[in-house]
Amino acid sequence: MQRIDSISFRNVLPQVFREVSDSTAITDSQVWLADFSLKRPGQYIIEAASGTGKSSLCSFMYGNRHDYDGHILFNQTDIRSFSMEDWCRIRRSHLALLPQEMRLFPELTAGENILLKNRLTDFMTEERIHRLLEVFELDHKYNVPAGRLSIGQQQRVALIRTLCQPFDFILLDEPVSHLDAANNALAAQMILHEAAAQQAGIIVTSVGNPLLITDYTPVTL
Amino acid sequence: MVWNLLKKNISAPQITGYAVANLIGLAIVLTAVKFYTDIHSTWTAGDSFVSTDYLVVSKPVPLIATGAANSATTFSDAEIEDLRAQPWAQQVGVFTGSDYNVSAHLELGGRHMSTALFFESIPDEFYDITPAGWDWTPDTCNLPVVPIVMSKDYLALYNYGFAPARGMPQISENIIGRVPLTVALAGNGHYDRYPAKIVGFSSRLNTIAVPQTFMEWANERYRDSLTPHEPPGRLIIKVNSPGDPAITEYFEENGIEVGGDKAGSGRAVYLMSVVTAVVVVVGIIITVLAVFILMLSIFLLMQKNREKLRDLMLLGYSPHQICVYYYRLVGFVNLAILVGALLFMFIASSLWQKPLRALDIAGSSPLWAILSGVLIISLITALNFFTIRRLVRRYF
Numbered sequence: 024m025q026r027i028d029s030i031s032f033r034n035v036l037p038q039v040f041r042e043v044s045d046s047t048a049i050t051d052s053q054v055w056l057a058d059f060s061l062k063r064p065g066q067y068i069i070e071a072a073s074g075t076g077k078s079s080l081c082s083f084m085y086g087n088r089h090d091y092d093g094h095i096l097f098n099q100t101d102i103r104s105f106s107m108e109d110w111c112r113i114r115r116s117h118l119a120l121l122p123q124e125m126r127l128f129p130e131l132t133a134g135e136n137i138l139l140k141n142r143l144t145d146f147m148t149e150e151r152i153h154r155l156l157e158v159f160e161l162d163h164k165y166n167v168p169a170g171r172l173s174i175g176q177q178q179r180v181a182l183i184r185t186l187c188q189p190f191d192f193i194l195l196d197e198p199v200s201h202l203d204a205a206n207n208a209l210a211a212q213m214i215l216h217e218a219a220a221q222q223a224g225i226i227v228t229s230v231g232n233p234l235l236i237t238d239y240t241p242v243t244l
Numbered sequence: 245m246v247w248n249l250l251k252k253n254i255s256a257p258q259i260t261g262y263a264v265a266n267l268i269g270l271a272i273v274l275t276a277v278k279f280y281t282d283i284h285s286t287w288t289a290g291d292s293f294v295s296t297d298y299l300v301v302s303k304p305v306p307l308i309a310t311g312a313a314n315s316a317t318t319f320s321d322a323e324i325e326d327l328r329a330q331p332w333a334q335q336v337g338v339f340t341g342s343d344y345n346v347s348a349h350l351e352l353g354g355r356h357m358s359t360a361l362f363f364e365s366i367p368d369e370f371y372d373i374t375p376a377g378w379d380w381t382p383d384t385c386n387l388p389v390v391p392i393v394m395s396k397d398y399l400a401l402y403n404y405g406f407a408p409a410r411g412m413p414q415i416s417e418n419i420i421g422r423v424p425l426t427v428a429l430a431g432n433g434h435y436d437r438y439p440a441k442i443v444g445f446s447s448r449l450n451t452i453a454v455p456q457t458f459m460e461w462a463n464e465r466y467r468d469s470l471t472p473h474e475p476p477g478r479l480i481i482k483v484n485s486p487g488d489p490a491i492t493e494y495f496e497e498n499g500i501e502v503g504g505d506k507a508g509s510g511r512a513v514y515l516m517s518v519v520t521a522v523v524v525v526v527g528i529i530i531t532v533l534a535v536f537i538l539m540l541s542i543f544l545l546m547q548k549n550r551e552k553l554r555d556l557m558l559l560g561y562s563p564h565q566i567c568v569y570y571y572r573l574v575g576f577v578n579l580a581i582l583v584g585a586l587l588f589m590f591i592a593s594s595l596w597q598k599p600l601r602a603l604d605i606a607g608s609s610p611l612w613a614i615l616s617g618v619l620i621i622s623l624i625t626a627l628n629f630f631t632i633r634r635l636v637r638r639y640f
Binding site (some may be wrong): 085087107108110111114115120122126128131138139140142143146178188213 | 245
């Protein structure tokens with residue numbers, strides 16, 4: 024599969040919004056019921072009030088939910104045509120996702136959580152993983168079960184796990200909601216660096232505490 | 245690492261419960277299959293369980309018998325044909341009676357004995373023994389020895405009934421074969437004496453039998469041309485399964501009697517295989533229930549692991565990569581069950597080999613039991629794999 028250069032939305036609307044499709048929340052949206060594209064290597068921050076469907080948007084793009092009307096295209100291909108095997112390939116080497124609720128396995132250690140992904144992609148060396156943890160001053164937590172980390176620590180571990188793969192776009196659903204400004208800046212730097220190295224697009228959602236990047240296109244959901 | 249994650253919710257009691265239940269079910273099925281093939285081997289093995297598959301039939305003598313044998317106690321050609329057409333009748337042989345007078349003479353311990361006698365013959369393939377010197381070719385010049393096969397019962401009658409009562413010596417089978425006999429045949433104006441010899445004892449035939457070739461020749465020579473040839477009064481039937489109820493039913497409908505209690509022993513084998521079949525069914529029911537336990541367990545396990553499975557697949561793990569871990573678990577458990585059940589079957593069958601050998605029943609090869617075990621476990625495993633795959637893919 025070739026690299027994904029654009030993610031396009033053609034008249035997309037979550038099915039739960041069918042009843043309220045003429046409300047201002049939908050008509051003002053740049054994404055819902057619109058013709059809209061995200062291009063690589065652009066940087067997008069999707070601003071949204073909670074309950075407007077930004078997590079749904081991430082799930083639609085990541086192929087684990089299909090309850091929407093309209094069409095989402097990767098390049099020119101409708102993503103509804105992808106098989107499970109296609110999606111597995113996409114999730115390993117084209118799209119990286121950091122879900123809002125992180126989805127770390129609490130019984131595995133921070134290190135194991137990261138390796139669980141890296142084993143699949145073989146993208147980073149263990150040494151590199153340790154270095155990234157050091158950036159966040161978390162290397163000493165390597166062998167601590169993820170369930171015993173604070174939410175903020177979990178968020179940073181989950182971010183490193185998300186970076187353990189090649190990607191064309193990285194989807195970050197409120198990646199810094201539990202981070203202070205200093206860690207937010209470190210996270211932004213790390214993401215920008217990885218995306219630049221891979222000439223990848225960055226798609227970040229935010230309800231209040233946005234990722235500290237300066238050069239981005241704001242999108243209203 | 246993935247396995248560490250997935251094995252957390254595996255319920256050891258559920259898996260053990262399934263394994264024990266399925267082991268019991270499969271062990272019962274395999275043991276019953278082995279037992280069935282063991283007793284069935286005797287049933288189809290011809291002579292090993294003497295004459296269980298041969299029935300000698302006749303018609304009951306009516307209350308008032310009118311003179312000589314008549315149509316009430318003989319079989320017409322149509323009746324014989326009808327018998328041959330029955331699905332359970334493999335072969336039907338006719339007893340040919342002697343249409344002449346026979347008497348036998350022998351010298352034993354200096355005493356001369358003679359007795360009036362009769363001969364019967366049946367085709368050679370119905371004998372349970374193949375005695376030496378059974379071939380007989382007509383040759384009036386050299387007077388070939390007439391070979392005779394006698395019922396074992398007759399010898400027993402003589403040895404344990406007649407001889408002690410009359411102060412006569414008992415005779416073994418070996419000795420009687422060496423006693424020179426003379427048979428005198430008379431009829432149609434001929435009277436001839438032939439040397440004869442008892443060449444064997446049959447436990448299947450309750451008669452005094454001579455080779456079919458001799459009988460045909462003798463009937464030709466000594467039959468009074470005025471007396472018509474008698475239709476046969478007794479038949480020997482080779483049957484597939486002597487205990488088959490269809491046989492008993494047919495005989496009752498047509499007023500036919502079975503000699504001895506051979507049908508009874510056949511019925512015992514038949515009954516035994518019916519019981520075995522019931523046991524197989526019970527075993528299969530237990531196995532099926534056990535499989536339900538496993539299915540339920542897999543279902544619950546998947547349910548409990550739903551979030552983990554989803555998250556793993558969100559990371560890019562394919563459904564197949566995840567299924568493999570469960571395949572391994574189920575495959576290993578099922579293999580262990582198969583090995584355990586086969587072990588049980590071998591131990592159980594070794595326990596009954598001795599009593600069976602005492603009954604002159606040779607054991608059968610365990611191939612069928614092994615094959616059914618492999619087949620059943622393969623089917624169960626395939627069903628399990630299919631369910632796991634379906635459930636995992638559902639959570640994608």
